[in-house]
Amino acid sequence: MRTIDWVDGAVELVDQTRLPDECVMLRIETVADLIDAIRRLAVRGAPALGVAGALGVVLAAGDQDAIARLRAARPTAVNLGWGVDQAAAHLSQGQQAVLKAALRIRDDDIAACEAMGKRGADLLEGDRLRIMTVCNTGGLAAVERGTALGVVQTLHERGRLAEVLALETRPLLQGARLTTWELARMGAPHRLIADSAGPYLLAKGGIDAVLIGADRIAANGDTANKIGSYALALGAERAGVPFIVVAPETTIDQATPSGEHIEIEDRGADEIVTIRGRRVAPEGTRAVNPAFDVTPHDLITAIVTDKRVIRP
Known part of the structure; x- marks a missing residue:
């Protein structure tokens, strides 16, 4: 599809x-x-x-x-x-x-997605891998296979995937709604976790890699991705788990020197105070709703593109 x-x-x-x-x-x-x-x-x-x-x-x-x-x-x-x-x-x-x-x-x-899937799977060592990911980076985020979830799909096709732990990805639940839907369609074993559980589960051990996508990669390797990515990067760094960004070369923006120059979209209060149209906070509650965060390049193990592997 x-x-x-x-x-x-x-x-x-x-x-x-x-x-x-x-x-x-x-x-x-x-x-x-x-x-x-x-x-x-x-x-x-x-x-x-x-x-x-x-x-x-x-x-x-x-x-x-x-x-x-x-x-x-x-x-x-x-x-x-x-x-x-x-x-x-x-x-x-x-x-x-x-x-x-x-x-x-x-x-x-x-x-490009086919190439990223192969290159990312080749980069990861071992069999029966447990992968953690945030937001949705599969075919729904591209034309067909996707970026980070494209690597997961390749691992699954090669018989090397044990499990995916997918963050629900507040506030719009792209992980809960979309990533689990795609993983179920490909028959890949998976469980859903709350966003705030990610760093704790990394600290407990047993996760082989964190794979995320990217919406913009600055010239120095700083990466903007769905809000929650930075927290996973901090948790992965502390736990010694590889933190890998998967994105096409076209997502690298040489005109943006570093992450501090990336404009972060704020999508307003409605997505925070309601869930799928149902109010969960009192009337009049204000909110801050950055759709993305920026992971500094020194927390990134590798950036996998359709052409190369970059180690910031």
Whole structure:
């Protein structure tokens, strides 16, 4: 199943807000609808956003204002703007050239995820590995296999996976809703844990590696990823567990010197004071809701891309 694709003149994508209850495909024919899907996280994950950005330029049909609004739909993930820019560079050559560029980005993402899965699995030593991960980094975050969860899938296919411990990933529960759904579909053994249990379980021992994705990697290796990643990095450092970032080369932003220069999106109070539309905090409660945090490069064992292994 492809998370996002170009079908008969429109973008089709899995509405991730409906999972795990139902798997619904959205058909999107306008840039405004695509921006809405991106902002409400119907489509999310750095590689998938790169493809969405490129295909959105096709929908824009040369409308520069629409392209600019699409590029700014989410600020932290570098792949969205990268995908928009890659496709927009072909506007002077006509719509077919733009579409061809966007489809090439889609196909390159599929190949990149395959390569990251193999490279990451080759990097990890031992059999019957227990992996911890946060958020969702599988096929739902890309076009097909995904990044960090793509490594997990490769380990499972090779018979080297004992178990995945997936953080629920507050506040939107991408781990509980999406990662467990994907792990169940691939038949991989897994258990769900609360976000705050991650560092404690690392300290207890028995975890072989922490695998995360990335929304932006600065030039010095500092990595922005889903909120909760930094806490896992601290726990992994203390426990002596490898902490590995898996992301395509396109997520490395050489124009951003370090993590302190990465803009962190705050998504407002509603996601904190409610859970799936149900209020859990008193009326009027204020909240701070950073969607991402930054893990300093000195806490990262390795960055696995589709082309290389970087050891910050």
